[in-house]
Amino acid sequence: MKCYLCKQDAVVRIEYMQRELCQQHFFRMFEKRVMHTIRKFGMVKKGMRIGIAVSGGKDSTVMLHLLAQVCKPMRCKLVAILADEGIRGYRDRAIVKCKKECKKVGVPLKIYSFKKEYKVTVGEIGCRVNNSCSYCGVLRRHILNKAARELKLDVLAFGHNLDDAAQTVIMNITRNEPFRLARFGASGGISEDESFVPRIRPLIETPEKEIALYSILKGYESVMQDCPFASQAFRDRAREFLNGIEEEYPGSKKRVLESFWVIKRALEKEYAAKKGEKIGKCAKCGEPTSQKKECKACELAARARGIIKQRRKVKP
Amino acid sequence: MLVRVNSEKRKLGYSGDVKGLLKLLKVQKETVVVAKNGKIVPETETVGGNDEVELIKVIFGG
Numbered sequence A: 001m002k003c004y005l006c007k008q009d010a011v012v013r014i015e016y017m018q019r020e021l022c023q024q025h026f027f028r029m030f031e032k033r034v035m036h037t038i039r040k041f042g043m044v045k046k047g048m049r050i051g052i053a054v055s056g057g058k059d060s061t062v063m064l065h066l067l068a069q070v071c072k073p074m075r076c077k078l079v080a081i082l083a084d085e086g087i088r089g090y091r092d093r094a095i096v097k098c099k100k101e102c103k104k105v106g107v108p109l110k111i112y113s114f115k116k117e118y119k120v121t122v123g124e125i126g127c128r129v130n131n132s133c134s135y136c137g138v139l140r141r142h143i144l145n146k147a148a149r150e151l152k153l154d155v156l157a158f159g160h161n162l163d164d165a166a167q168t169v170i171m172n173i174t175r176n177e178p179f180r181l182a183r184f185g186a187s188g189g190i191s192e193d194e195s196f197v198p199r200i201r202p203l204i205e206t207p208e209k210e211i212a213l214y215s216i217l218k219g220y221e222s223v224m225q226d227c228p229f230a231s232q233a234f235r236d237r238a239r240e241f242l243n244g245i246e247e248e249y250p251g252s253k254k255r256v257l258e259s260f261w262v263i264k265r266a267l268e269k270e271y272a273a274k275k276g277e278k279i280g281k282c283a284k285c286g287e288p289t290s291q292k293k294e295c296k297a298c299e300l301a302a303r304a305r306g307i308i309k310q311r312r313k314v315k316p
Numbered sequence B: 001m002l003v004r005v006n007s008e009k010r011k012l013g014y015s016g017d018v019k020g021l022l023k024l025l026k027v028q029k030e031t032v033v034v035a036k037n038g039k040i041v042p043e044t045e046t047v048g049g050n051d052e053v054e055l056i057k058v059i060f061g062g
């Protein structure tokens, strides 16, 4: 098979374009689309201080390289931030790869460990409960926001891709939780409160498989493996469903997202009242929270420490 | 034809495009990148004979 633009051998067929592309033309198409997303949502502005949430996985690695490229002429200050949740044999391997890739693009890497911050790791929780993802998610967002504030960053970039976004949309609709969708998007904060560092998602319009292919062809080092404690049954079903639909009706994921952009405007109006929601400060860590005393992260971290203590006592 | 999925190898009598091969193996197209004789190829590529085909799983979960 040949590229439709030149005589080179094709490396990929983009089904929703009904075209084969060679490596060079695939790179060009891929990069153009990410740049377009960044421009369309005004994600990057001159001189910004941008935090890149990295994990050593393929999505954040590709994002790191592309942001480094985009930000150079805009004289932005970049820093990669990694939340080390402490899963041995998994995150430590990812960190080694992540360090290499950060070095390649000359972006400093800062690592924030759960052990240090919360006195508990997801490795420890994961062995004892079967919903460690919910602990991990809350603590991860908490530690990254805290880091972003300490580093005085203007935005925090996440490597969420088109597949993640389409899954989130389908999941929230299926659960009848549209208010959650009002807060989801390509850029912006989860709240108007200034202590929440705004987020950007430069890969939100890029299919996951293309990110993997780009990463492989570029020779980036990343971990292509699932977390050993991953237990997101509902998301897995949504992924399978969307991949099935995409195969039969190419471009479906993109259309889910396109519909979402339109629905989002209506949702934002509908839930505008919630924007005025009172944001206080956590009595324990000082991070913003809508809870009364301590924030969700401090609450979960305490519960996790409790679980570990309890189970230890039982042991002989 | 030799098909390698992750590190598992197996012989398969198949001739046709990659798309058909994935269907036969019940692998979702969106979850793998395919290499033929060490080179990454589109799903419209024809495989068979003495080809060595590798399915690289890139999307996990489920």
Ligand SMILES: [Zn+2]
Binding pocket: A003, A004, A005, A006, A007, A008, A021, A022, A023, A024, A025
């Ligand atoms: Zn070409």
Ligand SMILES: [Zn+2]
Binding pocket: A282, A283, A284, A285, A286, A287, A294, A295, A296, A297, A298, A299
């Ligand atoms: Zn707190």
